[in-house]
Amino acid sequence: MEVQEYIEISLDEFAHRVKSYKESGWRFSNLNGSTVGNEVEIICSFAKGQELENLLFLVKKGEKVPAVSPLFPSAFVGENETHDLYGVIFEGTILDFGGKFYPTSVPTPMNPSSLAAEQFLAEEQRAPASDILQAAPADELEQRAPASDEPHPVPVSDEEVANG
Numbered sequence: 001m002e003v004q005e006y007i008e009i010s011l012d013e014f015a016h017r018v019k020s021y022k023e024s025g026w027r028f029s030n031l032n033g034s035t036v037g038n039e040v041e042i043i044c045s046f047a048k049g050q051e052l053e054n055l056l057f058l059v060k061k062g063e064k065v066p067a068v069s070p071l072f073p074s075a076f077v078g079e080n081e082t083h084d085l086y087g088v089i090f091e092g093t094i095l096d097f098g099g100k101f102y103p104t105s106v107p108t109p110m111n112p113s114s115l116a117a118e119q120f121l122a123e124e125q126r127a128p129a130s131d132i133l134q135a136a137p138a139d140e141l142e143q144r145a146p147a148s149d150e151p152h153p154v155p156v157s158d159e160e161v162a163n164g
Contacts, residue, residue, distance in 0.1 A: 015066040031078030067092035087114025
């Protein structure tokens with residue numbers, strides 16, 4: 001019978017639990033995050049045989065989480081993903097992409113209240129409008145936009161599609 005358990009812990013307990021799993025022959029399974037209010041809930045999963053245990057804990061803005069990857073190297077993927085999408089900092093990650101694991105248009109898109117997101121917004125507000133938006137001259141915009149009474153051609157055959 002398969003057993004899956006969710007265990008709520010504190011951030012302070014996390015490093016000790018990870019070490020215990022390593023010493024007891026468990027393997028790392030997954031690490032991910034989810035925004036819960038102004039905090040990030042981390043779920044870190046370990047498996048042994050058909051058992052799966054999921055550690056759940058909350059990380060407040062600015063708190064640092066001990067990295068799992070020094071003991072379970074494959075965890076570097078979840079650590080970098082959770083950093084880039086949620087702004088959680090893992091101390092001691094064995095392969096740290098420095099916020100460039102996932103290219104995103106804004107920092108921590110899954111957690112708009114992270115320190116990185118707040119810093120980005122503050123910098124955007126200080127930037128002159130001309131640096132943020134490059135307005136095109138009105139006559140250039142008119143040349144690009146089709147007139148509203150012109151029909152938009154729709155290809156009806158494979159040949160028309162091939163010929164554009």
